[in-house]
Amino acid sequence: MDAASLAQSTTGTLANYARKMSHSGRPDMKIILDNHDEGKIYTTFDALSGRVEITAPHNARFDEIQITLEGTTKTYVENLSPHTTRARTTAMHNFLKLTMPIRDADYPQPRIAEAGQTYKFPFNFVVPNHLLLRACSHKCNTDHVHHAHLQLPPSMGCREVSIQDDLAPEMSKVHYAIKVKVLRNGEQDGKDAVLIERMKKLRIVPAQAELPPMNILTGNTDFVLSKTKTLRKGMFSGKLGKITVAAEQPSAIILPSPSSNSTLPATAMATVNLRFDPQDASSQPPRLGGLTTKIKASTFYSARPAEFLPSHYTMSTHFDTVRGIYDTSVPLSSRCVEAVSWTKHKAAPAYTRRNSASSSSSSDCSDHVSEVKPGSEYYSATVLVPITLPSTKTWIPTFHSCIVSRTYTIDLNLSIHTPGNGVPASNVSLHLPIQIAANGNQNERMPLTVAEAAAELADAEEFLRPRVIEVPSAEHIGNSVLVPAASDLPPSYEDFAASQPLSQMVEPGRC
Structure with a gap:
């Protein structure tokens, strides 16, 4: 054959x-x-x-x-x-x-x-x-x-x-x-x-630790942490003032360990800070309406390994035909915040006189005193927004791999009603980054087999074995002589070895 x-x-x-x-x-x-x-x-x-x-x-x-x-x-x-x-x-x-x-x-x-x-x-x-x-x-x-x-x-x-x-x-x-x-x-x-x-x-679902807050660069349109809007008294009336809605990145939502018996849903808390600057002393803070919250999951996928952490902003600046984005949102809550109370404050001056003793070095700049309008006031309020993941979905941690990533964003929409007639309610929206982390069983160590336990014990005993350092015996002293070949010596010894006879070379054993 x-x-x-x-x-x-x-x-x-x-x-x-x-x-x-x-x-x-x-x-x-x-x-x-x-x-x-x-x-x-x-x-x-x-x-x-x-x-x-x-x-x-x-x-x-x-x-x-x-x-x-x-x-x-x-x-x-x-x-x-x-x-x-x-x-x-x-x-x-x-x-x-x-x-x-x-x-x-x-x-x-x-x-x-x-x-x-x-x-x-x-x-x-x-x-x-x-x-x-x-x-x-x-x-x-x-x-x-x-x-x-x-x-x-x-x-x-x-x-x-x-x-x-x-x-x-x-x-x-x-x-x-x-x-x-x-x-x-x-x-x-x-x-x-x-x-x-x-x-x-x-x-x-691997364990995923909570990461530090993101450093959001200027021009990144993925996230909006603060927004200011001008309010009017009526359709043909003057301005009521300006309202600023701001919030920081909330702490991570931590998924419980799979071995946990807890039935409580994963929850985080966002704090929304409001500030109203009236146009004049007669202007009162507006009435707040509803606050709706939803979470947006963004899945980034690619047929080519990613060199950077993907986002909508980086995907638009580094456009590539082998990359894609899939966004979907899940409503979280909708509630009325009309009962939130405003607190009145006196506006602090933008600059205050600085004591010369507080300066650690001399400066050519003189102290400045700000010009503050008499009776200038503003109002502030705080709204706590609980963020609870619904159990109707399977939630996975935020992650970034070579060709797939998953990130989350909290979208907040606040409606504001002005006292004038004929003026529709104003809406202010914020987009906050949020991380979903996960608790694993990292505190639990797998039990060792008999062989692994014996090997670990032997290594520990060898490491802890007492050592005795003593002066070497006389027959081992003075027997070491540097080789005369300059090529085998350290670079700093070359000139020295070339200029000295063999009998005058250094004997390290006698040092």
């Missing part, structure tokens, strides 16, 4: 094996997780222990069984350019792959699965707290971006593990799964053929 016939025969044999195992002779393969329930959420440092059970209906030869924990991100972007015939551009990022080693003793000898016999292969994985450096090997404009890409993203867009909507589009998905493959090695080409493959998808 020639080489071509042999290769064809080998290929046909592997094809027959795969055909038998995938059709009439499909083996029974089960992936069993310990203490697993449908809809269970796993987080950082959680153990994924279980076993794989394989029962073959007929004798079948194989070479290897691979059991892996894998994390994959998939995206696609619709092509709008007329210069391409492809409907979409797709991308897939395999950011996590942990392999469970299987001992030779666990395999049948020879490696032939006998008909009707069930073979069990245990596995044990731990959800890591970060990814390896090679998971993000592309260029990033800052180290902060690279660090964000090395954090585990949460499961997103998979209805098999989360029945409720997580606000993710079809264009972006993040999957975790335990995969099992039965491989047969080709005798001719040496390539592995997959005889059968199974997977069990998991829902993983």
Whole structure:
């Protein structure tokens, strides 16, 4: 039989094996997780222990069984350019792959699965707290971006593990799964053929710590933290004054740990500060109306790795046809704030006289005194806005990966009524950034095996073993002589070694 016939025969044999195992002779393969329930959420440092059970209906030869924990991100972007015939551009990022080693003793000898016999292969994985450096090997404009890409993203867009909507589009998905493959090695080409493959998808929400408040640059239209509006007394009347509505970025909404028994919803609090500057002394503060709150989830997806943290502002300034944005909003609350009371204040001068003793250095600038209008006044009020995530949606933490990101914004809309007739209510809207963080099980450490505990104890005892430092014995003193070759000496010794005879060279042992 020639080489071509042999290769064809080998290929046909592997094809027959795969055909038998995938059709009439499909083996029974089960992936069993310990203490697993449908809809269970796993987080950082959680153990994924279980076993794989394989029962073959007929004798079948194989070479290897691979059991892996894998994390994959998939995206696609619709092509709008007329210069391409492809409907979409797709991308897939395999950011996590942990392999469970299987001992030779666990395999049948020879490696032939006998008909009707069930073979069990245990596995044990731990959800890591970060990814390896090679998971993000592309260029990033800052180290902060690279660090964000090395954090585990949460499961997103998979209805098999989360029945409720997580606000993710079809264009972006993040999957975790335990995969099992039965491989047969080709005798001719040496390539592995997959005889059968199974997977069990998991829902993983890694721990995500609360980050510092964002530094919002000037010109960034994504967020509006303050807005001032002029109010009028009536349609044809003069001005009533100016009202300023401002708020800071609220603290993060922290999702509870999956192991927590708390039934309280995740909540944060935003503080809205109001200031009314009347046009004259007779102008009174306006009457407040309704305050509506909603949260906007923005999913950024791309077919190319991102070098920066995406936002609407950066996407508009760095336009790219292989990137997309999906925005969706969820109403949170709507309530009347008419009962909020205003507090009257005397306007403080913009500048006050500074004591010369308070200056630490001499200056050519003289002190200034501001000009304050007599009787100048303003009014202030504060509105506390609770932010509670509704349980009708599946909420995932804020994250940034190489090709998918998720951010959140709180939209506040306040209606203001003036006392004049014929003047419609004014609306002031703010857009505040907010982070959704997550509590994991980071305080829980996996129990050590007997071998790991013994190795750790041995390392600790070796580290704590007493050391004795003593003067070396006489036979070891004065035996070291510097080599005369100048090339082997430090650079600063070259000239010295070249000008001194060997008998006059330094003996470090006598120093």
